[in-house]
Amino acid sequence: MRAVTWQGRHKISVETVPDPEIVNPRDAIIRVTSTAICGSDLHLYDGYIPGMRAGDIVGHEFMGEVVETGASSTLHRGQRVVVPFTISCGQCFFCEKQQYSACDNSNPSETRDVSELMMGHAMGGAFGYAHLTGGYAGGQAEYVRIPYSDVGPVVIPDGLADDDVLFLSDILPTGWQAAVNADIEPGDTVAVWGCGPVGLFTIQSALLLGAGRVIAIDHFPTRLALAKKYGAEILDYTKVDVREALAEMTGGIGPDACIDCVGMESHGFTVDNILDQVKVKLLSSTERIHALRQAILACRKGGRLSIPGVYGGFADKFPLGQLMEKGLTVKSGQTHVQRYSGELLDMIQAGKFDTVSLISHHASLEDAAEMYRHWHDEQDLYTKIVLKPGLAKGAVSARQEMEHA
Amino acid sequence: MSRSKNDLPDPLILAAAGAGIAVLATGAALWQRRRHRESRGQEETIATDAPHWTLDKTSSRALFGKSVLINRPRAELYAAWMPERFPEFMENVVAVDDLGDDVSQWTIKAPAGREVTLVNRITERVEDTSIYWQSTPASDIANSGEVRFTDAPAGRGTYVSLILAYDPPAGKVGRLAAKLLQREPEVQARRDLHRFKQLMETGEVTTNASPSARGAESPAEPHI
Numbered sequence A: 001m002r003a004v005t006w007q008g009r010h011k012i013s014v015e016t017v018p019d020p021e022i023v024n025p026r027d028a029i030i031r032v033t034s035t036a037i038c039g040s041d042l043h044l045y046d047g048y049i050p051g052m053r054a055g056d057i058v059g060h061e062f063m064g065e066v067v068e069t070g071a072s073s074t075l076h077r078g079q080r081v082v083v084p085f086t087i088s089c090g091q092c093f094f095c096e097k098q099q100y101s102a103c104d105n106s107n108p109s110e111t112r113d114v115s116e117l118m119m120g121h122a123m124g125g126a127f128g129y130a131h132l133t134g135g136y137a138g139g140q141a142e143y144v145r146i147p148y149s150d151v152g153p154v155v156i157p158d159g160l161a162d163d164d165v166l167f168l169s170d171i172l173p174t175g176w177q178a179a180v181n182a183d184i185e186p187g188d189t190v191a192v193w194g195c196g197p198v199g200l201f202t203i204q205s206a207l208l209l210g211a212g213r214v215i216a217i218d219h220f221p222t223r224l225a226l227a228k229k230y231g232a233e234i235l236d237y238t239k240v241d242v243r244e245a246l247a248e249m250t251g252g253i254g255p256d257a258c259i260d261c262v263g264m265e266s267h268g269f270t271v272d273n274i275l276d277q278v279k280v281k282l283l284s285s286t287e288r289i290h291a292l293r294q295a296i297l298a299c300r301k302g303g304r305l306s307i308p309g310v311y312g313g314f315a316d317k318f319p320l321g322q323l324m325e326k327g328l329t330v331k332s333g334q335t336h337v338q339r340y341s342g343e344l345l346d347m348i349q350a351g352k353f354d355t356v357s358l359i360s361h362h363a364s365l366e367d368a369a370e371m372y373r374h375w376h377d378e379q380d381l382y383t384k385i386v387l388k389p390g391l392a393k394g395a396v397s398a399r400q401e402m403e404h405a
Numbered sequence B: 001m002s003r004s005k006n007d008l009p010d011p012l013i014l015a016a017a018g019a020g021i022a023v024l025a026t027g028a029a030l031w032q033r034r035r036h037r038e039s040r041g042q043e044e045t046i047a048t049d050a051p052h053w054t055l056d057k058t059s060s061r062a063l064f065g066k067s068v069l070i071n072r073p074r075a076e077l078y079a080a081w082m083p084e085r086f087p088e089f090m091e092n093v094v095a096v097d098d099l100g101d102d103v104s105q106w107t108i109k110a111p112a113g114r115e116v117t118l119v120n121r122i123t124e125r126v127e128d129t130s131i132y133w134q135s136t137p138a139s140d141i142a143n144s145g146e147v148r149f150t151d152a153p154a155g156r157g158t159y160v161s162l163i164l165a166y167d168p169p170a171g172k173v174g175r176l177a178a179k180l181l182q183r184e185p186e187v188q189a190r191r192d193l194h195r196f197k198q199l200m201e202t203g204e205v206t207t208n209a210s211p212s213a214r215g216a217e218s219p220a221e222p223h224i
């Protein structure tokens, strides 16, 4: 089959690789019909995620058609499914608590050691996201093996297009969990840093969860325009002092909840010799946490801080005293996707979310390398890219010019 | 079959007779620790409730111990911990043959395509609670161990603890065994324990087997 592979920093190539096989009874194989590139993939692209190996198949946002099932899979051939990026067994302590991204079984014995060394505990498994999270092949490919296929995949009813539901795989539940973690009370003012796909779904979710007002912060005009379209007031951080503006918009007290949808690429990690170097590297790594720092300082006393943005290690100059003195509540984490799948699918069908207008480009899987380049270099124009294995090479379709509000 | 704690099990007496002094040493490490723990209270000045296998510095430990939470009832896990099933979750174990009288022979993968043989006797069983074993002189690697099953709080299932002591003998086989041990005695034990957890909780051993663009890898085999 054809698959998008990571070959090194800023090196993505589409290769012919072996087809996946059923290995365990609960497995299924799906034929991918749509797969998106995520902000998290940029961290891989830039080489900041430790544990990537040249030749790894990437991609964790995907859906498709079931083509093969293991003896104890509950799926059937021909079903259309969206697959959560988190691989979760459904039966461990964490899965039973619906903390799916913390699944204690999905990261195999062989790969969990390094993960445990770095984080204190081994992270749960994920598709296409380095060997720290299990080393599973990703979904930017023609076919994917899905472990625990009786737990994760969401069966999609007829009549819903791929674009309507694809983001159930990650960014829609991620935005939803980000807003849920902000413990929004009716009428709250919620500030959202970052108007990438995650921020855009966070804005929609915060309003659905009762926020009176959402203030979104970014600097790309197209992304800010989308934020406005979804109901946020917007701040371009290149044009205003964000903290001053937020204070002045809230009578001086600051937003009730602040959500960091920026995340940071941690520096200082190399892919080689992780086992030997990880301890040293941990101590010398820094994160760029500008947005997070700003969020902590801007937040009202006794307010809430939600962090869906991804961080990898230790951070310098973290405003710990400010966090403590202001008495903020912090919630964070990789998304427990399976926990929200059902209700979010219902909400999509009820027309509560706009899942489509943030997609700027559809392209062939064959053009992945070029699309990664655009996603990295032209974030204003490229707000979300969906790759289709079915499209012919070069068949790129871009969104119509956005009507600026 | 349960023994009183002060009784030396047969293999130890055999070992003391000459063939495998090392067996005695490792057995003693475990047994002393147990006795030490049981008699604590009179002579111990610094109180601690830490498990006995965590007490010394990592570098000076004669024992290795590791615990995992398994979301299954204690009796079910105790029943599943049987030599016949070890090859299902112990990666380096090729086969376990029952030699009768609670003695089993383990064939273990070693570096360079070699194999190492362990001959272990179960010395004590406490129903639904613990299983102790001790190698016999015929074993290439002297080892002893305990697996312990304790109820986890709040209906979370069971804490399963694996405690091991080992000591390779000298000689050619000894060097091979040492190499094997050096490579990963504790890593292997930890991984095996996690595979046992996976098998008991999910019904299968987790694998990341999947394709890659690396020519040497098969999509049906796990990779690191």
Ligand SMILES: NC(=O)c1ccc[n+]([C@@H]2O[C@H](COP(=O)([O-])OP(=O)(O)OC[C@H]3O[C@@H](n4cnc5c(N)ncnc54)[C@H](O)[C@@H]3O)[C@@H](O)[C@H]2O)c1
Binding pocket: A038, A039, A040, A041, A042, A043, A170, A171, A174, A193, A194, A195, A196, A197, A198, A199, A217, A218, A219, A220, A223, A237, A261, A262, A263, A264, A290, A291, A307, A308, A309, A310, A311, A333, A334, A335, A379
């Ligand atoms: N928790 C999870 O499970 C999960 C899931 C998916 C993505 N993520 C993470 O969420 C983050 C966002 O993902 P995305 O796909 O939207 O990424 P993205 O790169 O498309 O968007 C990030 C946005 O943040 C903006 N930004 C950068 N610095 C800023 C600042 N100082 N103030 C305000 N805005 C700033 C950028 O202009 C960009 O528009 C990433 O870190 C990603 O890894 C987490």
Ligand SMILES: [Zn+2]
Binding pocket: A038, A039, A040, A041, A060, A061, A085, A170, A171
């Ligand atoms: Zn993603």
Ligand SMILES: [Zn+2]
Binding pocket: A088, A089, A090, A091, A092, A093, A094, A095, A102, A103, A104, A105, A106
């Ligand atoms: Zn689990």
